[in-house]
Amino acid sequence: MILELDCGNSFIKWRVLESDQAKASAEGVVGSDFALIESLAALPGLSLTRCRLVSVRALEETNKLVEVLQGAFGVAVSCAVSAREMAGVRNGYEDFERLGLDRWLAMLGGFKLAPGACLVLDFGTAATADFIAADGEHLGGFICPGMPLMRNQLRTHTRKIRYDDAAAERALERLSPGRTTAEAVERGCTLMLRGFVLTQLELARSYWGDDFTVFLTGGDADLVSDAVPQARLVPDLVFVGLAMACPLS
Numbered sequence: 706m707i708l709e710l711d712c713g714n715s716f717i718k719w720r721v722l723e724s725d726q727a728k729a730s731a732e733g734v735v736g737s738d739f740a741l742i743e744s745l746a747a748l749p750g751l752s753l754t755r756c757r758l759v760s761v762r763a764l765e766e767t768n769k770l771v772e773v774l775q776g777a778f779g780v781a782v783s784c785a786v787s788a789r790e791m792a793g794v795r796n797g798y799e800d801f802e803r804l805g806l807d808r809w810l811a812m813l814g815g816f817k818l819a820p821g822a823c824l825v826l827d828f829g830t831a832a833t834a835d836f837i838a839a840d841g842e843h844l845g846g847f848i849c850p851g852m853p854l855m856r857n858q859l860r861t862h863t864r865k866i867r868y869d870d871a872a873a874e875r876a877l878e879r880l881s882p883g884r885t886t887a888e889a890v891e892r893g894c895t896l897m898l899r900g901f902v903l904t905q906l907e908l909a910r911s912y913w914g915d916d917f918t919v920f921l922t923g924g925d926a927d928l929v930s931d932a933v934p935q936a937r938l939v940p941d942l943v944f945v946g947l948a949m950a951c952p953l954s
């Protein structure tokens with residue numbers, strides 16, 4: 706069994722595959738290393754042979770998680786690393802190692818699923834856009850605060866924006882002008898994300914006409930998917946790229 710991990714700034718996404726190429730037999734989203742080990746330990750019949758992970762966290766933090774996994778499950782862990790070029794995609798950063806590994810893997814995954822021009826949009830702690838031309842050249846991308854950061858900045862830097870998770874969830878049932886603080890903030894931030902998406906689409910059209918594929922991924926991709934009906938919503942896009950960057954052989 707193979708354990709795959711995508712360690713973002715807020716959450717660790719995990720899944721267990723029976724073998725390479727197989728579908729996930731178990732998966733989850735957790736907020737800490739401890740919660741990850743707990744979730745895995747609770748799986749009946751777990752017998753891990755390999756683990757591969759991608760992390761955008763600090764090296765020490767990632768190393769600590771690798772040690773914990775090795776200690777708890779006695780499993781070898783491969784970590785995705787940066788590359789200038791892979792699977793026909795050329796990293797467009799001036800310093801290729803500075804490009805977030807989750808962005809890089811999502812790009813590899815997107816270009817594999819739809820060889821040709823791609824716009825990859827990821828909605829996690831940050832919202833990111835990456836442009837890959839039909840020949841695999843990464844043109845670069847954009848990084849903005851995602852939903853969790855926008856919401857938290859408002860909560861932290863104002864006196865009177867306070868509401869609970871239940872109110873936040875209810876607020877997103879529609880996107881008309883808010884009549885409560887929760888509605889006004891949740892809908893306002895959602896519209897910011899949608900505006901981001903529409904701007905990226907405009908830019909992609911200016912480069913490639915209608916000849917490109919849009920990928921949506923990340924925990925908050927659902928918030929914007931209505932705004933891009935033509936997009937492919939691929940929640941595990943980073944894992945597609947992870948299998949490419951860390952083949953198990």
Ligand SMILES: Nc1ncnc2c1ncn2[C@@H]1O[C@H](COP(=O)(O)OP(=O)(O)O)[C@@H](O)[C@H]1O
Nearest residue numbers: 713714715716734828829830852853923924925
């Ligand atoms: N099952 C889930 N568990 C946790 N967060 C989720 C889940 N589904 C959606 N989300 C939302 O996804 C966002 C985090 O996205 P994610 O891609 O995990 O971020 P990151 O990679 O930066 O850790 C949060 O706003 C969170 O509310």
Ligand SMILES: CC(C)(COP(=O)(O)O)[C@@H](O)C(=O)NCCC(=O)O
Nearest residue numbers: 713714761803804805829830831848
């Ligand atoms: C842009 C990111 C913060 C996104 O992280 P996430 O929201 O997925 O946790 C991450 O890809 C990152 O730390 N990148 C390094 C900076 C860069 O890509 O230029």
Ligand SMILES: [K+]
Nearest residue numbers: 713714807829
């Ligand atoms: K991520």
